[in-house]
Amino acid sequence: MALEHAILVSLLEQPGSGYELARRFERSIGRFWTATHQQIYRVLKRMEIDGWVVGEEIGQGGRPDKRSYSVTTVGRTVLTSWLRAPVQPEAIRHELAVKIRGVAFDDADGRAALIAEVERYRVSHETTLERYLNGEHRDFPDPRNLNLQQRLQHVVLRGGVAYEQMVLAWLDDVLTTLTGLDH
Amino acid sequence: MALEHAILVSLLEQPGSGYELARRFERSIGRFWTATHQQIYRVLKRMEIDGWVVGEEIGQGGRPDKRSYSVTTVGRTVLTSWLRAPVQPEAIRHELAVKIRGVAFDDADGRAALIAEVERYRVSHETTLERYLNGEHRDFPDPRNLNLQQRLQHVVLRGGVAYEQMVLAWLDDVLTTLTGLDH
C-alpha cells in the first residue's frame, strides 16, 4: 500500500519514467523502500488511471519511447493525507538473526560456515556505509546551509548511516560470540 | 521462503502447535521475523506434507484438539543446508523515512502532524526497548554462565537492543530537524 507513496515522493522530488524510478529505487529511495521495475510499472499504470500522476510520451528517436510521469494535484492530496495517517510499525525480517539462533542445532562445521558468512555480510555492510558517507560528503558538503528538502533528505541519510554503523558493531559482537563458542 | 526456516528453529528450540508458534512469533522470534497465525498454519501443513515436521494430535477434553509439531531428521537437514547458504541482504522498508522526505511537499500543518506522529512512534520504540531489557534481565541474569543455545539467543537479543537504541537516537535527531525547520 505504500509503494505508491514512495513513488509520489520520488516524482515530486524529480519527475521521471518508470525506468528512471527503478534506478532511483536501487539507490536513494531504495535504502528504505525496495521495489523492482515490474512493481513500479504496474503501480504507475494504476496511479495514472486513478489520476495521481500524468504520463507524457517522449519520443527519443531510435530508442523506445519513454513515459515521463509527474504528480497531479490529486496525487499531492493523496500524499498529504497519507502523511497525516499513523506510521505503521515496521515489520522486521532479519534472516541472519534466524540463522544465528538456528546454528545451535548444527555442528562445528555449520558454525564455521556461519562465521564465514557473517564476515562476508559484514563486508557488504561496510561498503554500504562507505557509499552513504561518500554520498553525504557529495550531496551535503555544507550541512549548515541547506534548504528544507535537503535538510529532510539529510536526516534520512543520517538514519541510514546510523543503521549501518549499528549493524557493523553488532556483527562484531556476533563474530566474537560465534568464535567464542568452541573456546 | 524463510518462514519455514524460522518455524524449524522455533520448533527445535521447543515443539508446539500452530497457535503456540503464532504467540512466539509475536514475542521472541517475531522480533526479527513476523508472521500471522494464517501464514503459520498454511506453512505448517505444507511442511508436514514435505516431511519436515510431524504433527501429533493432542485431545484436551472440551477444547479443540491441538496438533503439536516437532522437527523430523529431514527438517533438520533442510535447516542445516539453509544455514550454509548465503545470507540474503535484508529488504528494508521504512515508511517513516518516506514520510520524512515527503513532508517537504506539505505545509506547516503537515510538518506539525508528522512531529506528533514521530513522538508517538518514539514512545512505542521506547516500550519495545524496555521489554527487551526486561527480557534480558529475566532470561540471562548471569551472562557469563550460559549454554550454547542461550549464548546465541542472547547475542540476537543484544542486536534487538542495539537496533532500538539506534532508532531512538535517530528519532531524536529527526525531531530536532523537524522542529528546526520553522526556526
Next chain:
DNA sequence: TCTTGCTATGCAACGAGTTGCATAGCAAGA
C-alpha cells in the same frame, strides 16, 4: 446471566511482491 476474552484451527479472497521471459534498438569494445 451475559459479555468478554482466551485457546485452537481454518477457509476464502485479495493484494503485494518475485521470477522468468520477451521485445527492440543503440553504443562501445573485443
Next chain:
DNA sequence: TCTTGCTATGCAACTCGTTGCATAGCAAGA
C-alpha cells in the same frame, strides 16, 4: 563483426502475506 550491456517497457505465472470471517467450548468477571 560479434558480443555485451544499457535504455525502456511489458506479460504471465507464481508465491507470499494480509484481512475478514467462521467455528467452538471454556473461564472469569460484571
